[in-house]
Amino acid sequence: MAADPVSSATQQRADELKGEANKYFGQAQYAQAIAVYSDAIELSPSAVLYSNRAFAHLRTEAFGLAIEDARKALALDPRYVKAYYRLGSAYVALNKYRHALKVFKQLAKLAPKDRDVRTKLTLCEKEVKRAAFEAAIAVEAPKPLxxxxxxxxxxxxxxxxxxxxxxxxxxxxxxxxxxxxxxxxxxxxxxxxxxxxxxxxxxxxxxxxxxxxxxxxxxxxxxxxxxxxxxxxxxxxxxxxxxxxxxxxxxxxxxxxxxxxxxxxxxxxxxxxxxxxxxxxxxxxxxxxxxxxxxxxxxxxxxxxxxxxxxxxxxxxxxxxxxxxxxxxxxxxxxxxxxxxxxxxxxxxxxxxxxxxxxxxxxxxxxxxxxxxxxxxxxxxxxxxxxxxxxxxxxxxxxxxxxxxxxxxxxxxxxxxxxxxxxxxxxxxxxxxxxxxxxxxxxxxxxxxxxxxxxxxxxxxxxxxxxxxxxxxxxxxxxxxxxxx
Known part of the structure; x- marks a missing residue:
């Protein structure tokens, strides 16, 4: 569902807040960045703002909030590449490699020639295979080193x-x-x-x-x-x-x-x-x-x-x-x-x-x-x-x-x-x-x-x-x- 249109003055103010939040982020003041991104979202929600806020949440290890924001970004723009990165990163941080793998597979379809995307997809595939292998041999685990x-x-x-x-x-x-x-x-x-x-x-x-x-x-x-x-x-x-x-x-x-x-x-x-x-x-x-x-x-x-x-x-x-x-x-x-x-x-x-x-x-x-x-x-x-x-x-x-x-x-x-x-x-x-x-x-x-x-x-x-x-x-x-x- 598309967001209601906003006035040019409101959009200008949202853009100003985005710039302010980006500066906070660049200074590693993530709590302030999150607060200002939130103010901008209140005025004019966008995939970019939700994705940026998701990135700030990642930096504070608020992985659940990062997932929530990345999903909101993708609901507004299903082809927004950075939102996929944020979502996949949060799943990796939570050790949910199967979820991350699905995200990076979707991203690979959007950016098939992106070498970085292929690298991340391969990493997730390896982690999923490793976890499956370890589960399979768990009953035969060797003695601790x-x-x-x-x-x-x-x-x-x-x-x-x-x-x-x-x-x-x-x-x-x-x-x-x-x-x-x-x-x-x-x-x-x-x-x-x-x-x-x-x-x-x-x-x-x-x-x-x-x-x-x-x-x-x-x-x-x-x-x-x-x-x-x-x-x-x-x-x-x-x-x-x-x-x-x-x-x-x-x-x-x-x-x-x-x-x-x-x-x-x-x-x-x-x-x-x-x-x-x-x-x-x-x-x-x-x-x-x-x-x-x-x-x-x-x-x-x-x-x-x-x-x-x-x-x-x-x-x-x-x-x-x-x-x-x-x-x-x-x-x-x-x-x-x-x-x-x-x-x-x-x-x-x-x-x-x-x-x-x-x-x-x-x-x-x-x-x-x-x-x-x-x-x-x-x-x-x-x-x-x-x-x-x-x-x-x-x-x-x-x-x-x-x-x-x-x-x-x-x-x-x-x-x-x-x-x-x-x-x-x-x-x-x-x-x-x-x-x-x-x-x-x-x-x-x-x-x-x-x-x-x-x-x-x-x-x-x-x-x-x-x-x-x-x-x-x-x-x-x-x-x-x-x-x-």
């Missing part, structure tokens, strides 16, 4: 002058101290050392439940620090250690997921947390985030980075560790820490979280998906997720969950906050995000949340971004070639 890798056959180069593990490949405080200095100078650890640490970590994680209970030591000088997303911003992580001290039995840390992707030192950021977990298994804790998943690692840079710096075996070990990370921690029986948020259904108990299966990729639905992907909303009830997976949940949902489980607070991450943290849902939920000036573009502060045993009152600490070497975010990302248009 962590159980079969011959570490003794791996050698450290004679000219290596960096930090070394202790006797028996023990991770020591001296090793980590030297490792941080070594990696700060953009030097690589030998593959033998990396593999040994990851194998040790996998064994530690495999012994844990999907929800881990954490007690803070009685010492009045001890506090637990909860970090939100760090997303490969290694130099900001080093600054956190400078501000807050390094992890230790008197400075326990809980990383709340999304250690990797986007930032171009994702190996260093993730391996630092993992090495500390091996050194202090009773004082360092790590939740799985939605970016500790295979599909996100393919798209947002971690796999490309590890393959550039190491090889497929090291990436396979990281994937094993990601698949074995817990989904939640409860601090002092009062504070639940999860990456994304709460659940589609009422009545979820902590024991249900403890029983979430691990060892593979998260399911597309259910509490194992909700806990990684959901976001809070300011009004009561539940709503569809802007991301196309998980849900939006209101203050009443948070209050009910806390009451049902005798908890006081939910800490979650998963979203940028201007000050690095934000109290929401009447103070019963806090979002914490620890990657300042996210992707070198957002201008936000980072934050962490401290807790002491004696009162368990959340104590936020904020910080600004620090300089890093001249390497842009997403330097290793492939995005399957999808998001550049």
């Amino acid at each position: 962590s159980e079969t890798l011959d570490l003794d056959s791996m050698t450290i180069p004679d000219n290596y002058e960096g930090p070394r593990l202790g006797d028996g490949d023990e991770v020591t405080a001296d090793f980590i101290s030297g490792m941080l200095d070594w990696m700060r100078d953009e030097k690589l650890l030998p593959k033998r050392i990396v593999a040994s640490v990851l194998v040790q970590l996998k064994r530690i994680l495999a012994s844990l439940p999907s929800l881990v209970d954490v007690d803070i030591p009685e010492d009045e000088q001890t506090y637990m620090s909860v970090l939100g997303d760090t997303h490969g911003q290694f130099y900001d992580l080093l600054n956190i250690f400078k501000i807050n001290d390094r992890p230790s039995p008197t400075r326990p840390y809980l990383w709340n997921g999304d250690l990797c992707d986007r930032g171009s030192w994702s190996f260093e950021t993730t391996f630092t947390a993992f090495a500390y977990k091996v050194l202090y298994p009773q004082s360092v804790f790590i939740n799985r985030g939605n970016h500790e998943t295979q599909n996100m690692n393919k798209m947002y840079g971690f796999e490309g980075e590890v393959m550039k710096k190491y090889d497929a075996n090291i990436m396979a070990l990281f994937t094993e560790c990601f698949r074995t990370l817990p989904y939640a921690h409860v601090i002092e029986k009062k504070v639940l820490v999860v990456h994304g948020g709460l659940f589609k259904d009422d009545g979820v108990k902590l024991d249900d979280i403890r029983k979430i299966p691990r060892g593979g990729e998260p399911p597309e639905s259910g509490i194992g998906s909700d806990i990684l992907w959901s976001d809070p909303q300011p009004f009561n009830g539940r709503g569809p997720s802007k991301r196309g997976v998980g849900l939006s949940f209101g203050p009443d949902i948070t209050e009910r969950f806390l009451k049902d489980n005798n908890l006081d607070l939910v800490i979650r991450s998963h979203e940028v906050r201007e000050e690095g943290f934000l109290e929401e849902h009447d103070g019963k939920l806090i979002t914490v995000f620890s990657a300042p000036n996210y992707c070198d573009q957002m201008g936000n502060k980072g934050a962490l949340i401290r807790f002491r045993k004696n009162n368990m009152k959340p104590d936020p600490v904020t910080f600004e971004a620090v300089p890093h070497p001249d390497l842009k975010p997403m330097a290793y990302a492939s995005n399957l070639g999808m998001f550049g248009l």
